[in-house]
Amino acid sequence: MMKTLAALVSFLFLNTLAMADSEFRHVVLLSFKEDATAEDITKIEKAFAALPDQIEAIQDFEWGTNVSPEGKAKGFTHCFLVTFKDKAGLEVYLPHQAHKDFVTILKPSLEDVLVIDYVAK
């Protein structure tokens, strides 16, 4: 009985550790219209980077502009990597008012967007 209990406890514990490693990554690639100004783009970068302070579900956030020498970015110039604990985090983020306000700022300058999410292995 004690052995079964110990096995159960250690199974639950290991399971929790494994789950904690499986960050939910939300990858967003953006490209901008030709008539978007440098000022428009800076405003969008700052608005996106302000989201972690407004949306608690965001665990980690980073971004940068394309520096690949391979020429396979299909015109995308910006990559944003938003991390949530799990899919529930994304489900809080997507309809969040702060995210909606960001999309309103983004939309007029947006040429193309690609979104891919994955649970990190």
Next chain:
Amino acid sequence: MMKTLAALVSFLFLNTLAMADSEFRHVVLLSFKEDATAEDITKIEKAFAALPDQIEAIQDFEWGTNVSPEGKAKGFTHCFLVTFKDKAGLEVYLPHQAHKDFVTILKPSLEDVLVIDYVAK
């Protein structure tokens, strides 16, 4: 004089910390041909995931399959995130024999690829 020296030392120190934060991220999205089998795809996933053991320049590596509910992945099903200390790491990686061998395994099943690299801010 001491004040100037202190300012210089703290500037250099802060600068070093900032540099250490600026990981070089190599984001690779893949999609596979319709005739690629589940076995072909598993072989590719394993071959990609084996690269960190073969190429020392890889600092961090993770991947996963698309779970985005937004439908904006443009057909890409796999995302791989390869981290280098800096661009020099990528320049070791790209022509590395282990990377070339991986591309040879990948090629016959590859439908489309997107690569975007950024220095994390």
